[in-house]
Amino acid sequence: MIRKCLFTGEIDLSYLEWGKSGKPLLLLHGLADNAWVWAGVGEYFATQGYHVIAPDMRGHGDSSKPETDYTFTSAIADLEKLLTYKGWSSVHVVGHSWSGKLAAIWGREKPQIFTSMVLVDPIFIWKIPSIFQITFPLLYRVLPFLQGMGPFPSYEAAETKAKSLYQYAGWSPIQAQAFHHSIEQKSDGTWGSKFTIAARDGVFEQVLRVPGLITNIQIPTLFIQPTKGVNRQEWQLKPYKKYLTNLQIRQVPGNHWAFLSNPDEFNTVVEEFFRNIGK
Numbered sequence: 005m006i007r008k009c010l011f012t013g014e015i016d017l018s019y020l021e022w023g024k025s026g027k028p029l030l031l032l033h034g035l036a037d038n039a040w041v042w043a044g045v046g047e048y049f050a051t052q053g054y055h056v057i058a059p060d061m062r063g064h065g066d067s068s069k070p071e072t073d074y075t076f077t078s079a080i081a082d083l084e085k086l087l088t089y090k091g092w093s094s095v096h097v098v099g100h101s102w103s104g105k106l107a108a109i110w111g112r113e114k115p116q117i118f119t120s121m122v123l124v125d126p127i128f129i130w131k132i133p134s135i136f137q138i139t140f141p142l143l144y145r146v147l148p149f150l151q152g153m154g155p156f157p158s159y160e161a162a163e164t165k166a167k168s169l170y171q172y173a174g175w176s177p178i179q180a181q182a183f184h185h186s187i188e189q190k191s192d193g194t195w196g197s198k199f200t201i202a203a204r205d206g207v208f209e210q211v212l213r214v215p216g217l218i219t220n221i222q223i224p225t226l227f228i229q230p231t232k233g234v235n236r237q238e239w240q241l242k243p244y245k246k247y248l249t250n251l252q253i254r255q256v257p258g259n260h261w262a263f264l265s266n267p268d269e270f271n272t273v274v275e276e277f278f279r280n281i282g283k
Contacts, residue, residue, distance in 0.1 A: 005046060007066075012085040014078075015068035019059035019086065022050035027278075028092040028119070030083070031058040034101030034260075035207055036150055036199045037171075038065030040185040044178045044267030045098075045274075052275060054096075059086060061103070063203025065185065074206025076214055080110045087117070096278065100124040101260065102207060108216040111223050120224040120281055122274055125233040125260050129243050131215035150204065152186070154196030162187055162195045171261040179264055217247040226277040227253045228270070230262040252277060 009018045020039040029049055031042040039058035046056040060067040062082055063074060087095060096119045099107030104126025111118050152169055156162035163183065166172050172179045188198050225248045229235055244251060254273050256262045263270040 005043070005050075009066070010086055010089050012082055015062055015070065015082065017059055017062070017068070017082050017086060018066035019057050020046060021058075022046040022056040023054065026050075026053045026055040028087075028090070028095040029054040029056045030087070030095045030097050031056065032083075032097065032099040032103035032107065033058065033061065033064070034103055036064070036153065036186075036197060036204070037100075038182070038186050038198065040065075040182040041100075041171075041261070041264050043181060045263055045271060048267070048271045049275070057086070057090065059083070063206070064199050066198070069198075069200045069203060071202050072206065074203055074210060076106055076109050076210050079106055080113070083110070084114075084117075093117075094119045096120045096122070098122040098124065098274070099126065100263070101127050102211060105129055105211060105216040108221070109214065111221050111225075112217070112219055115221065115223055118223045120226070120278065121221075122226045122228065122277065123244070124228045124263060125230050125235055126216075126227075127234060128211045129216040132212045152183075152197060153199060153201075153204075154187075155190065155192075155194035156196065157194060159187070159189070159195050170259050171264060173259065174265055176265070178267065182264065217243045220247055220249050222249050224250045224277075224281045225252070226274065227251060228262065228273065229253055229255045230258045230260060231255055232259040233262070234260055 005020055005022045008021055009016050033041050038060050042058040046058055049056050061079060063069050094117055097107050104123040107121055111121050152166050166183045167175050172183060186197055187195055189195050227244055256269050256273055258266040
């Protein structure tokens with residue numbers, strides 16, 4: 005695995021890469037995460053004949069953090085420039101949480117790019133009523149992946165908080181590494197997430213305003229439903245069953261971050277899906 009960076013003409017897009025050849029596989033992290041959450045997945049698939057890339061999405065990790073422009077359109081443009089740079093005309097796309105919605109939007113707009121699509125416990129696939137926006141300040145306080153933003157008086161205090169959050173339950177070496185690469189010391193000496201408030205607000209606004217599934221998509225798609233994830237009810241699955249005409253649904257143990265807390269089973273399920281579609 006190596007860290008690389010591409011200047012897209014607008015931002016620096018930092019990414020992790022595993023392998024030098026093989027079937028292209030793109031891993032997209034969720035809100036407030038970074039490419040390191042995919043370390044266990046990237047390492048595994050690089051040994052199975054895949055060339056794997058996981059970018060830090062704009063506003064996250066080591067990528068640029070503009071004050072504005074966190075639209076799905078801009079995020080997808082970043083990814084398309086990355087694919088062009090790598091010479092990839094088609095790719096397996098794995099999207100988690102917010103990036104699951106991004107993958108669905110990208111798939112309906114550019115289905116020819118997708119060899120397949122894996123949606124890992126995606127969120128807010130519908131357009132959300134504007135009135136819901138008034139609840140955002142409450143969500144910012146209670147959502148576990150935002151509670152690690154800080155500020156914290158020390159690295160140790162930030163780590164202690166991280167160990168109490170769902171995404172780091174178990175505190176494996178992979179989880180500890182993902183946390184380590186998610187945080188930085190600020191100019192005032194405190195510690196906090198590399199994820200920015202501008203990115204938080206911009207992405208939430210997009211998730212609220214832009215619908216995900218509105219037309220049929222024929223891309224071979226795997227919906228991964230963690231047993232303790234956010235998609236536990238049948239009504240939550242209805243839009244995926246309605247619009248994804250080539251859909252498989254598989255349960256895996258774990259919470260919203262099943263690939264981070266239980267990578268072995270996650271990898272097995274995804275690899276089986278790839279094998280079954282013959283690509």
